[in-house]
Amino acid sequence: MMAASSALRAFQRRLLAWYRVHQRKLPWRETRDPYKILVSEVMLQQTQVDRVLPKYHEFLRRYPTIEELARARTTELRRVWYPLGYNIRPIRLRRIAQRALRDHGGQIPDSYDGLLAMDGVGRYTAGAVLSFAFEKDAPIVDTNVARLLLRYFGLKSQGSKGPLQRRLWQLAEAVIPTGKGYAINQAMMDFGAMVCTARAPRCPTCTLRKTCRSYPLTRNGHTTNYSRRTRRH
Numbered sequence: 750m751m752a753a754s755s756a757l758r759a760f761q762r763r764l765l766a767w768y769r770v771h772q773r774k775l776p777w778r779e780t781r782d783p784y785k786i787l788v789s790e791v792m793l794q795q796t797q798v799d800r801v802l803p804k805y806h807e808f809l810r811r812y813p814t815i816e817e818l819a820r821a822r823t824t825e826l827r828r829v830w831y832p833l834g835y836n837i838r839p840i841r842l843r844r845i846a847q848r849a850l851r852d853h854g855g856q857i858p859d860s861y862d863g864l865l866a867m868d869g870v871g872r873y874t875a876g877a878v879l880s881f882a883f884e885k886d887a888p889i890v891d892t893n894v895a896r897l898l899l900r901y902f903g904l905k906s907q908g909s910k911g912p913l914q915r916r917l918w919q920l921a922e923a924v925i926p927t928g929k930g931y932a933i934n935q936a937m938m939d940f941g942a943m944v945c946t947a948r949a950p951r952c953p954t955c956t957l958r959k960t961c962r963s964y965p966l967t968r969n970g971h972t973t974n975y976s977r978r979t980r981r982h
């Protein structure tokens with residue numbers, strides 16, 4: 750672990766304290782049902798939170814269980830999904846539901862191997878389900894988390910993507926305090942969306958500024974802008 754331990758501890762402590770006060774209220778945070786968490790994560794893969802919110806409720810009203818989604822007709826499924834776009838996503842969700850019924854007794858699996866074997870589930874989505882549904886200390890790296898980690902720990906965003914991605918996943922794992930994967934992951938996502946934003950990071954009032962390697966960033970944050978390099982999948 751390259752990150753200095755004092756900077757790491759400050760990151761964990763301050764971020765969790767910030768999250769206790771400022772966390773966003775989102776419906777998928779009021780459940781630990783792996784099916785609902787998975788639906789929300791697949792919707793969020795390519796779509797902003799405010800557009801996902803009404804559709805999340807509508808989708809779960811129409812398909813409240815894995816069994817009902819597994820039986821869904823394609824026309825109806827696409828109609829319910831509209832206008833979120835990337836229409837392969839509901840089809841993949843249905844395949845996941847069918848596979849869960851076939852191979853896992855109708856349950857969403859609680860292991861990396863089981864999740865990664867599902868159609869369209871990558872490392873991010875597997876980590877999100879393990880962390881947000883099963884409360885395991887599983888790392889996640891999405892756009893917001895990557896930007897925050899890059900800036901706070903002073904990583905260079907240039908260069909080849911593979912080593913940078915590996916470093917980010919290592920860091921995302923290292924910043925999880927034991928037993929607090931759920932909270933720190935949600936905190937990093939909110940902090941990246943609300944404070945350490947791509948274009949206008951709020952460095953002057955940021956709770957992490959004393960130990961942040963990039964403080965102060967210019968207003969557009971261009972020195973370590975990571976807004977387009979990592980997507981959920």
Ligand code: SF4
Binds near residue numbers: 945950952955965
């Ligand atoms: S000081 Fe600025 S760059 Fe560092 S974490 Fe805070 S908002 Fe992000």
